[in-house]
Amino acid sequence: MLKTTISEVYKYVDQEVKIGAWVANKRSSGKIAFLQLRDGTGFIQGVVVKSDVPEEVFQAAKAVTQESSVYITGKIQKDERSPFGYEMLVTGIEVIQAAVDYPITPKEHGTEFLMDHRHLWLRSRRQHAIMKIRNEIIRATYEFFNEQGFVKVDPPILTGSSAEGGSELFATKYFDEDAYLSQSGQLHLEAAAMALGKVFSFGPTFRAEKSKTRRHLIEFWMIEPEMAFYDHEDNLKVQEEYVSHIVQSVLKNCELELKTLGRDTSKLEQIKAPFPRITYDEAIKFLHEKGFDDVQWGDDLGAPHETAIAESYDKPVFITHYPTSLKAFYMQPDPNREEVVLCADLIAPEGYGEIIGGSERIHDYELMKQRIEENNLDLDTYKWYLELRKYGSVPHSGFGLGLERTVAWISGVEHVRETIPFPRLINRLYP
Ligand code: 4AD
Ligand code: MG
Secondary structure (H helix, E strand, C coil): CEEECHHHHHHHECCEEEEEEEEEEEEECCCEEEEEEECCCCEEEEEEEHHHCCHHHHHHHHHCCCCCEEEEEEEEEECCCCCCCEEEEEEEEEEEECCCCCCCCCCCCCHHHHHHCHHHHCCCHHHHHHHHHHHHHHHHHHHHHHHCCCEECCCCCEECCCCCCHHHCCEEEECCEEEEECCCCHHHHHHHHHHHCEEEEEEEEECCCCCCCCCCCCEEEEEEEEEECCCHHHHHHHHHHHHHHHHHHHHHHCHHHHHHCCCCHHHHHCCCCCCCEEEHHHHHHHHHHCCCCCCCCCCCCCHHHHHHHHCCCCCCEEEECCEHHHCCCCECEECCEEEEECEEEEEECCCCEEEEEEEEECCCHHHHHHHHHHCCCCCCCCHHHHHCCCCCCCCEEEEEEEHHHHHHHHHCCCCHHHCCCCCCECCECCC
16 A cells, blocks of 8 residues: 555545544544545545445544544545545544543643643644745745855854853853853854854754743744945845745744734735834834833833834834944944944834844954953953954854744734743743
8 A cells, every 4th residue: 555644645535545544533423534634745535435445544544543543544535624635534543542531632721731742742733834834934044044055053062251241141050161042143253254254053042030921931033144345335235145945934834823813914914025114213212202202212112112113014114223332242333323233123023023133343453452342251262253354354244043033923813932842931941
């Protein structure tokens, strides 16, 4: 018997095939049983008709329990009514392992219960769709940067210095030395850009942030491009083209998944470069006009502020030129206005908040040294980073896109905890 997967059944219409699967759900009457089958590649309905199969096959179908593993055989048929387009007319069932009392039933469960059962919850249709969209964003990311001539570089995860500020660091011991889990690969990527021109990394990052919001994870994945000879303006162009590419790729390749999630795709269709830009000054002025009296020039923008700004646009919006005092030590001050930096945060539409932080980097040796000292950072620790400004320094820029926030936005999922297989949250290290 020909063994295949659900994703490949379209090749075998009117043929009998064998599929290894799990029984996601089941309905049966005296004459017919409907098995919702899943195999990781997709979901298909198996129909078992009592009068068409040996009695023991029908009895096996009626008895099989939720999440039992099976080898199922049957004839593939076109099915116009299902969103998938095919169903299987079952001819045989071989139970591999019978599951007893699967904890996640088709009824409603609370989020904490589901999070405690994340190792099983991942099997559900909705979680499956989110993980497939996550995977498509990763695939489209490699496609985009490879096509643009970037070299993938892997910065270290154990570091001796902080990239984004000390308070959110996970400290550990590196034999006798103090070490930290990486908050961002950026500093090492700057070194790599001076060797390879245009580079990008994709890896895990760690922030010991005690934030309990729908946008914060303790461990998250970041895509970080870094480009030699690119200024602030060049940097924004890469960002809007990259984000447009991943959104359009998901629309093209994840139609079924977006449907499963009930995503309003008309909102995503509009996501095409160029994206609107406003300065931090304009953002503050806009917020005051909207009645946000709680924020003054020099204050960081909170989630409600970002959402209010994003609501005026149907595309992601860049907020540029933040006050120097709010941003990391390495950002290039605006030559015309030292109190702001050549940076941008990209705010996603529909209240999903900041998905990218980026900037032009300081390339002048003396200025970088001064900024390190002003920020009370240790010159010895940053010696190698400063040396990049000593030997053939060039203007360069880069950014970091948070994968989970991007998945949340594109999938239309409320909370980032559902966008990573095993979320690390302030109170969660299990499973
Ligand atoms: O704005 P951030 O902190 O920027 C950097 O780390 C730069 N060094 C990146 C660079 O220029 N190479 O973080 C970048 C993005 C944010 O815009 C957000 O999408 C995501 O990373 N992010 C988080 N995502 C989930 N949970 C958290 N705690 C996050 N913190 C940042
Ligand atoms: Mg940021």
